[in-house]
Amino acid sequence: MERSTYDLWVGAFVVAGIGALMVLALKVGNLSTYNMSETYQLQVYFTNIGGLKPTASVRSAGVLVGRVATITLDPERYEAKVTLTLDSRYKFPSDTIAKIQTSGLLGENFIGLMPGAEDKMLDNGELLKQTQSAMILEDLIGQFIYGKPDSTK
Amino acid sequence: MPIQRSLKAIGSRTINAVWRMGYASRFLVLTLIYSGLSFRRFRLTVKEMFFSGVMSIIIIMVAGMFVGMVLGLQGYETLKRYGSESALGTLVALSLVRELGPVLAALLFASRAGSAMTAGIGLMKATEQISAMEMMAVNPIARLIAPRFWAGVFSMPLLASIFSVMGVFGGYVVGVVVIGVDEGSFWSQMQDAVDFQHDIMNGLIKSFVFGVAVTVIALFEGFDAPPTAEGVAGATTRTVVQSSLAILLLDFILTAFMFRGA
Numbered sequence: 001m002e003r004s005t006y007d008l009w010v011g012a013f014v015v016a017g018i019g020a021l022m023v024l025a026l027k028v029g030n031l032s033t034y035n036m037s038e039t040y041q042l043q044v045y046f047t048n049i050g051g052l053k054p055t056a057s058v059r060s061a062g063v064l065v066g067r068v069a070t071i072t073l074d075p076e077r078y079e080a081k082v083t084l085t086l087d088s089r090y091k092f093p094s095d096t097i098a099k100i101q102t103s104g105l106l107g108e109n110f111i112g113l114m115p116g117a118e119d120k121m122l123d124n125g126e127l128l129k130q131t132q133s134a135m136i137l138e139d140l141i142g143q144f145i146y147g148k149p150d151s152t153k
Numbered sequence: 154m155p156i157q158r159s160l161k162a163i164g165s166r167t168i169n170a171v172w173r174m175g176y177a178s179r180f181l182v183l184t185l186i187y188s189g190l191s192f193r194r195f196r197l198t199v200k201e202m203f204f205s206g207v208m209s210i211i212i213i214m215v216a217g218m219f220v221g222m223v224l225g226l227q228g229y230e231t232l233k234r235y236g237s238e239s240a241l242g243t244l245v246a247l248s249l250v251r252e253l254g255p256v257l258a259a260l261l262f263a264s265r266a267g268s269a270m271t272a273g274i275g276l277m278k279a280t281e282q283i284s285a286m287e288m289m290a291v292n293p294i295a296r297l298i299a300p301r302f303w304a305g306v307f308s309m310p311l312l313a314s315i316f317s318v319m320g321v322f323g324g325y326v327v328g329v330v331v332i333g334v335d336e337g338s339f340w341s342q343m344q345d346a347v348d349f350q351h352d353i354m355n356g357l358i359k360s361f362v363f364g365v366a367v368t369v370i371a372l373f374e375g376f377d378a379p380p381t382a383e384g385v386a387g388a389t390t391r392t393v394v395q396s397s398l399a400i401l402l403l404d405f406i407l408t409a410f411m412f413r414g415a
Binding site for chain 2: 004006007009010012013014016017018020021023024025027028029055
């Protein structure tokens with residue numbers, strides 16, 4: 001079986017195609033920026049998650065440290081139970097506060113982690129106790145228009 | 154009775170369409186069954202990849218480049234109104250990777266390579282080369298159809314990737330180099346928004362499905378063409394029309410499954 005010019009051209013074509021796919025994955029997509037080899041999970045309860053969705057980012061000091069894995073409603077507490085998958089390079093103290101934040105005024109929701117001062121670090125499967133729910137823009141506007149109950153005194 | 158005659162025409166066309174559908178399904182199954190040869194003698198497939206894939210690269214690259222440039226211009230005009238020009242990269246990349254890359258590459262592939270496949274097979278049939286093969290106990294589906302089928306199926310995702318990359322490059326040239334959108338935010342917002350699993354892989358799945366659809370339609374039309382000059386001409390036209398419609402229809406179905414606002 002000898003080589004032919006077709007092989008050369010088709011080989012070049014396949015290399016170009018796979019190269020294009022690599023460019024898409026690395027330069028256009030987020031495969032290079034988001035590469036977590038080892039992960040651990042944390043649970044958080046929120047009274048209101050707003051527009052948070054699975055795969056939303058988890059950031060601490062603005063740095064991407066993980067993703068939202070699942071969101072379910074806890075049938076006993078009637079609160080949203082959010083599971084976070086975090087990069088195991090980053091450990092957080094047990095009094096870390098999880099906040100649902102918005103990028104920009106109308107942008108996507110993400111979870112911001114504010115590290116506390118405890119020495120004990122959170123381990124796989126543990127619960128983040130201090131949370132702050134999503135800021136609902138409509139509620140804020142409502143409070144502004146109708147006034148807070150205690151501000152009328 | 155003109156009414157009776159038109160009803161008869163509609164009926165016979167419907168029956169004929171269903172008939173051809175069944176024949177085409179059997180044709181696809183036979184192609185898959187007899188594909189062994191196109192992998193054992195991979196050379197046959199490589200040669201067909203040259204004719205369908207490599208020969209389409211130039212048109213795919215030029216078209217991708219211009220589509221990206223138009224997206225850059227139009228997207229900038231619209232995004233400027235909301236003061237979010239920095240999202241131009243996101244707009245260009247997402248529209249190319251999810252929709253325009255697979256769909257336009259498949260449409261171009263259908264008219265560039267699909268029509269050539271139909272004409273080639275149809276002419277072989279008209280000049281009785283296919284009957285001659287059968288006479289020599291060579292299975293024409295294994296020898297002629299299956300290598301072309303796999304060549305198209307392999308080429309399509311590669312071509313769609315090349316189309317998307319050229320499009321992103323075109324958008325970059327117009328948006329960043331010509332108009333002057335900030336380069337950092339162009340790339341970083343794009344990388345933030347385009348997900349490998351959700352966007353790039355789904356785009357690849359789409360182009361794979363389109364590859365199967367286009368090659369099956371093209372090869373079947375060629376194989377089923379009446380062995381005359383008009384027959385081959387009509388089959389070539391039908392290939393382009395039907396595969397374009399099939400691509401757009403399948404695109405809607407796949408998009409509805411993949412991106413229903415999860």
